[in-house]
Amino acid sequence: MSNGVGVVIVAAGRGTRMGTVESKQYLLLQGKPIIVHTLEVFQQHELISEIVLVTGKEDIERCREWIQLYKLDKVKAIVPGGSERQHSVHKGLLKLTTQWVMVHDGVRPFVQPNEIEACYERAKQIGASVLAVPVKDTIKQVDNEGKVLSTPDRRSLWAIQTPQTFRLSELLDAYAAAERDGFLGTDDSSLAERAGIPVSVVEGSYRNIKITTPDDLDFAEFTERNRGEGQS
Numbered sequence: 001m002s003n004g005v006g007v008v009i010v011a012a013g014r015g016t017r018m019g020t021v022e023s024k025q026y027l028l029l030q031g032k033p034i035i036v037h038t039l040e041v042f043q044q045h046e047l048i049s050e051i052v053l054v055t056g057k058e059d060i061e062r063c064r065e066w067i068q069l070y071k072l073d074k075v076k077a078i079v080p081g082g083s084e085r086q087h088s089v090h091k092g093l094l095k096l097t098t099q100w101v102m103v104h105d106g107v108r109p110f111v112q113p114n115e116i117e118a119c120y121e122r123a124k125q126i127g128a129s130v131l132a133v134p135v136k137d138t139i140k141q142v143d144n145e146g147k148v149l150s151t152p153d154r155r156s157l158w159a160i161q162t163p164q165t166f167r168l169s170e171l172l173d174a175y176a177a178a179e180r181d182g183f184l185g186t187d188d189s190s191l192a193e194r195a196g197i198p199v200s201v202v203e204g205s206y207r208n209i210k211i212t213t214p215d216d217l218d219f220a221e222f223t224e225r226n227r228g229e230g231q232s
């Protein structure tokens with residue numbers, strides 16, 4: 001087992017909601033692929049000792065070239081992903097050797113170093129952590145016909161982001177259990193929760209968006225252009 005924190009960065013999605021020919025994780029932001037921006041945040045963080053990058057099989061070669069070009073030497077492996085995010089994460093986890101692991105979306109390039117640290121500290125105290133922000137809008141549960149069913153109390157609702165931090169052995173067990181039970185979650189914490197692992201939110205920033213739809217690109221360009229000019 002090696003020291004430091006390992007990271008699985010998943011980038012094997014197709015970006016159907018973005019609708020571009022090029023997968024969104026490879027679109028350029030200020031001249032650099034989004035996935036490289038994300039990798040650089042973890043590469044430069046002193047807590048992080050190894051990174052596993054999960055990509056489409058056909059993208060492994062160009063990712064390898066970027067890793068050399070941008071000197072991302074913490075990337076220990078590039079592995080082909082699966083059909084769902086959960087499968088991609090699982091394949092990445094199997095390559096890590098650290099005690100603690102963070103799982104992060106390749107299309108969240110704006111996570112901040114202090115947030116990574118806070119997530120790790122909280123996970124060590126509680127068992128696991130997820131970066132998150134309180135929801136700003138009123139949320140309603142709606143049925144298939146558009147009829148409003150309920151209005152949950154907003155004070156208990158958080159929008160969940162990544163990174164999500166766990167003990168590697170516990171997360172691997174949770175992933176194995178989910179696979180056995182045919183459970184498919186939209187984040188890693190949901191697998192940990194059902195395995196009984198206590199998970200705590202860490203309040204992050206609304207800027208840590210997941211680049212998902214075309215309007216997110218305007219925000220991303222603006223944010224990247226102004227990086228280092230005082231915004232968190």
Ligand SMILES: Nc1ccn([C@@H]2O[C@H](COP(=O)(O)OP(=O)(O)OP(=O)(O)O)[C@@H](O)[C@H]2O)c(=O)n1
Pocket residue numbers: 010011012013014015016017018025054081082083084085086088089105106107108210211212
């Ligand atoms: N089979 C998959 C699906 C998603 N991801 C990754 O998980 C992250 C979050 O997923 P999302 O934003 O939903 O990406 P896509 O699946 O690419 O988008 P869409 O759902 O619009 O197709 C992304 O970095 C994406 O590349 C992955 O590694 N493997």
Ligand SMILES: C[C@](O)(CO)[C@H](O)COP(=O)(O)O
Pocket residue numbers: 085105159160161162186187188210
């Ligand atoms: C993990 C995640 O980014 C937390 O918000 C999100 O659930 C990923 O979901 P998606 O279905 O891949 O958009």
